[in-house]
Amino acid sequence: MVRWLTGAGMQRAVFGFMRRHHPNLMWGKRALVTRAEDVNEVLKTDAVFGVTEIYAERMERTTGPFFLGMENTPQYQREATLSRRAVRPEDLEHIRSMVREHAEQLIALARPAGRLDVVNGLARPVAVGLVDRFFGVPGPDPETMKRWMRIIFWDIFLNLGNDADVTARAKAASAELKTYMEGLIAQRRAGLATESRDDFLTRLLRMQQDEATRLDDDAVRRNVGGIIVGAVDTSSKALAQLVNELLEHPEALGEAQGAARAGDTARVAAHAFEALRFDPHNPLLMRVCHEDYVLARGTDREMRIPKGTLVIASTISAMFDPEVMQHPDEFRVDRPPPGYMHFGRGLHTCYGERINHIVLPEVLGCLLRLRNLRRASGSEGRMRFEGPFPDRLVVEFDAG
Helix, strand or coil: CHHHHHCHHHHHHHHHHHHHHCCEEEECCEEEECCHHHHHHHHHCCCCEECHHHHHHHHHCCCCCCHHHCCCCHHHHHHHHHHHHCCCCCHHHHHHHHHHHHHHHHHHHHHHHCEEECHHHHHHHHHHHHHHHCCCCCCCCHHHHHHHHHHHHHHHHHCCCCCHHHHHHHHHHHHHHHHHHHHHHHHHHHCCCCCCCCCHHHHHHHHCCCHHHCCCHHHHHHHHHHHHHHHHHHHHHHHHHHHHHHHHCHHHHHHHHHHHHCCCHHHHHHHHHHHHHHCCCCCEEEEEECCCEEECCCCCCCEEECCCCEEEEEHHHHCCCCCCCCCCCCCCCCCCHHHCCCCCCHHHCCCCHHHHHHHHHHHHHHHHCCCCCEECCHHHHCCEEECCEEEECEEECCCC
């Protein structure tokens, strides 16, 4: 019942009512923003709507300061710029091949049984594998990496009720991750002269040789740690939820399968991100207003937001706003990409946006090529959760 009341379907209904009658709503020291134009204004006006009060303390106790939790300071600019520089344009096709190969291996293992858990049999292993092979952080073993990544992400981004058990588990995992990362950095540096490794972590260490591109070891650890924590369960959650939505739209599922079998990656991607619109992995983004501000100035929904207000920008509502999405309740794959807000906007657009635009369609395409893809019968075919995370979704297909 709780999952139904807080799920995407209920959110779409509630925010649809609000867009029509109360598009911008203040109560106490909170503001809720639902129209696409206004959500964009909040996310792009980063000089006013910041993130430090939301994420900085949580990052401090887990990964350490990471640019995603910083305002537009010199430290942010340096660490974000150098971290982005370590991902090259030519990497994207390498990532495509990497995740396709891994997904095909996992599906081949499941093929004789004719059933697969989309979450723990596909999405999470592929994400952890990418952290190993591209980012250069294998972890002690895949299960430990999955445990570390999930609980730390949970505490930083999704522990809205400040659950003490989640925080305690995240602190313990973070201490283990820090010790591991410090050892890995030392080991990787020792091999720089003799090894030909070329991954994200190794590039940052090689960049230390030039003062203009140097991040010290602590900054390397913090930023690599923050990036990989943000990578695994973001990708896994998004893939599970978009697959679940495709299963809810049989006609779209059939079209997507046809595109996958034809090798039409662009059309598979269009189905993926349209499906994700119905149940986005990040339906709400929070900011804190740093100065008195008038949102939607000059319109009939103008709202004065006092300094210190927690602003909740509803991306799921924005993506169902008929002002920017024609016939929003229909599943359509001809929508202009700028209407999608899966990875945020402005200064704090998701670091992994470019990578996820490759990973999600590629892994989905491998799944869609299975014959007679369908939900498993009974409860196994319905999404199960661990806290806020999809944790099991079993599909069946023709074996062999």
